[in-house]
Amino acid sequence: MTTLNHTGVSHTVFHLLGIPGLEDQHMWISIPFFISYVIALLGNSLLIFIVLTKRNLHEPMYLFLCMLAGADIVLSTCTVPQALSIFWFHAGEISLDRCITQLFFIHSTFISESGILLVMAFDRYIAICYPLRYTTILTHALIEKIGVTIFLRSYCTIFPIIFLLKRLTFCRSNILPHAFCEHIGLAKFSCDDIRVNIWYGFFVLMSTVILDVMLIFISYMLILHAVFHIPSRDARQKALNTCGSHICIIILFYGPGIFTALTHRFGRHISPYIHVLLTNVCILAPPMLNPIIYGIKTKQIWDQVIHVLFPKEI
Secondary structure, three states: OEEEEOOEEEEOEEEEOOOOOOHHHHHHHHHHHHHHHHHHHHHHHHHHHHHHHOHHHOOHHHHHHHHHHHHHHHHHHHHHHHHHHHHHHOOOEEEHHHHHHHHHHHHHHHHHHHHHHHHHHHHHHHHHHOHHHHHHHOOHHHHHHHHHHHHHHHHHHHHHHHHHHHOOOOOOOOEEOOOOOOHHHHHOOOOOOOHHHHHHHHHHHHHHHHHHHHHHHHHHHHHHHHHOOOOOHHHHHHHHHHHHHHHHHHHHHHHHHHHHHHHHHHOOOOOHHHHHHHHHHHHHHHHHHHHHHHHHHOHHHHHHHHHHHOHHHO
C-alpha cells in the first residue's frame, strides 16, 4: 500500500469516498447516476450510429456532433462506473497509477469537448455567413484534420500532468473526498511543493477552455451581426434556429462548471458534499442531455431516430 523513499512514506493506494457526508444516501444517489449513464450510452451510441450510417447526415455539423457524442461516452465511462462501484459495493480503493490514468482521460476528454464546441461554433459561422461556400470550406479532409488537432491538443496539454503528479510524494491522507480522481484534488495530498502543478493547471485552463469560450463568444457576435443584416425576417429566424441546439449545449457544458467554480470561490460556508455533487453534475449532465437536445431540436436527426426505433410505423 505504501512505498518508502528519501522523504518518508508515499501512498500508492487511495480510497475514494464517493459523496462525503452522504454515505448513508449512496444507494439512493446511485439511481440518478445509473439512469444518466444508461441514457448517455444509449443516446450517444444511437446518435453515432445514425450519423455514420445515413449518408444524408455526412455533413460537417453532424460529423462534429458525432465527435461530441464519442467524447461524451468516454467522459461518462471514465467516471460513472467508478462512482457506482463506490455506491453499490464500497469499492473505493484505487491505485495511484489508475487514479492518474483516470484523471488524464477525464481532463483530456473535457478539453476535447470544449474544442469540439468551438469548431461547432465555427461551423455555424461558416454556414450562416458564407452559405454558398460552406461545403467547399468544410471538406471532409479538413474535418478529419480538425478532429485530429482537437484530440492532439487535449492529450498533449494534459500529458505533462502525469509526470507532475508522479514526481510528488503522497505522505498525507490517502482518503480522497470524491467519486473520481482529478489533478489538484490529488496533488493537494502531497507533502511536496505543488505550485508547479497549480500554475500548469491554470495555464492549461486558460489556453484551452477559457480561450475556447472567448472564441465561441466572438463567433456568435459575428453570427448575430450577420443575421441581423439579413433583410428577410423568416430568413433571420431560420438562421437563428440552426444555432439553437448548439447554444443549449454550450450553456449546458460551461454553465455548471462556471457555477461550480463560483461556489468554490465564494461559497466557503457551503457543505463539502454540495461541491462534490456540483462537480458530478458537470460530468453527468452534458453526456446525458446532449443527444436529447440535438434529437429533439434537429429534425433530420429526429426523423432518423423515429425511423430506426419504429421502422414498421413509417
